[in-house]
Amino acid sequence: MTVGGYRGRHRQRGFTLIEVMVALFIAAIMAVTVSQVAGQRIDLHLAVQQKGFAALCARELAARFRVEGYWPATGEQQGQFEQAGGHCYWRAQVSATALATIRSAEVSLYDSEQMQQALDRYTFYLEQ
16 A cells, blocks of 8 residues: 555665765775875885995996906995996995905995985995
8 A cells, every 4th residue: 555655664775974985084094005005115125226226336346446457445335337237336445454465345325416325335445
């Protein structure tokens, strides 16, 4: 029997506003989390790439020092060279050791001529 055109219980179709808002909130939290993780991965990849370039520069610099018989004066020394399509800039603080024929060089490597932020630091021992 119908009363006023209404047949029994009214059935709900679709979602309530609260349900939609909760679903959007969860989706937003997931999107923020994914973007943060992606950003961290990109930063890590860039850092690893820079460290790899610095290691390549350090090996090349050590080889050049050895081959050229580099024997610098104590104090600060600096230079640059081209490596793997890029430029390596270096600054070394050279100091004497207990052995007269060996010097210690604390080498900082940079990827820009301004030499403000070191990519990495190494210690070389140079032999006369």
